[in-house]
Amino acid sequence: MDRHAAGLNRVLLVLTGLVLAVAGGAGLALGLHAFGSARAHEPMLSDSTRNYASSHSWFWPTVGGVAAVLAVIGVVWLLAQGRSDRINGVVLDDGDGTGKTVVPAGTLASALQDDIEEVPGVRSARARLTGKPSAPKLRLNVTYERRADVLELRRSIQDRALARLRSALEMDRMPAVVRLRLVTGDERRQVE
């Protein structure tokens, strides 16, 4: 699951929310006499609605078609939650237009992980490259123990590990998202 689902989620939530809020609100307004007491006393499904549906041949196929489209949107939305934009390699341009070099993402990730895991107190580092092979982005999860110095850890990641990766790839930019996670429990368990 990556960041790209976030935008889609927000747009679709706003749309579905709007439709439901307007529909529910309209029903409430009808029932609470906002459109006159005569409308409030009408049944939800009136004869005129039924007659309209039965006298227009396009009505039910349209309802079915719209329902099918909604179902497809729902499935696409569901699948987007689990999709990942992880990339398998980073394409390096040789600069003179003669050729391209592809560096496997796994190699880069494990080099970076090894670099960060050398910092005292770091339990583990997990790196993942996402985005486009020509413009990669980095997601990094670092777990550290209580004895680690957060400031030192932050500095090591920013000024050493990431800088080394950027210079190795000869890239001026590589957007990175880093989460520093403290792990607790083990020490306590050992003491007890």
Place this chain on the structure above:
Amino acid sequence: MTTHAGRLPQAKTAARPATKGKKAARAARSAFRPRRIVTSLIAALALTAIGTITAIEVFSERAGHPAKIVSYGRVANWAEGHTWKNWAVLVVCGAVALVGLWFLLAGLLPGRPHVVPLRGDDPDLAMAITPGGLRSSLAAAAEDVAHSSDARVQLGRHRVTVSVHCPSHEVDKVTEKVKRSVETRLDDIRPLTKYKVSVKARTKKPT
């Protein structure tokens, strides 16, 4: 080796103007914003289920073999027999409107991140620390002060409350020093949110 690796970004960071800091703060804030996955899963599942069932019902009915997953007759009879002002209808409409509002707010409000985003100078680097990590680091800063021990930290929205144990004759001095030490640590860690620090001193021995 360290000097070689450290040379590149440090030279760049030093030259960055203040506006880059704002850009970096915005990038960090948006990188850790909740993605609304649970709400989206619920909405997507409901949309898929309702769409599929309706489509199957409509097309199977027209083909002459109604699937009858949901009895259309019963739903239609219920809708015909109840007026808009009926309480059951009002409850259903109210529930639909509430769910709609919930989705709408989840989509529109930015939401609070589960981690604490950190301020940086580089718009290309968004960093965050877990609340537990920040608490533990601040507790360590509080315990660095002489005569203070057993620090407990609570993180509020814009406030950090530190409670430390100290001898009764040192309360004022220790409180002041702990406050300064925690503030210095906060300045070093640089969370995006500005926290106010308040310190409580406990003089009773923990049991």
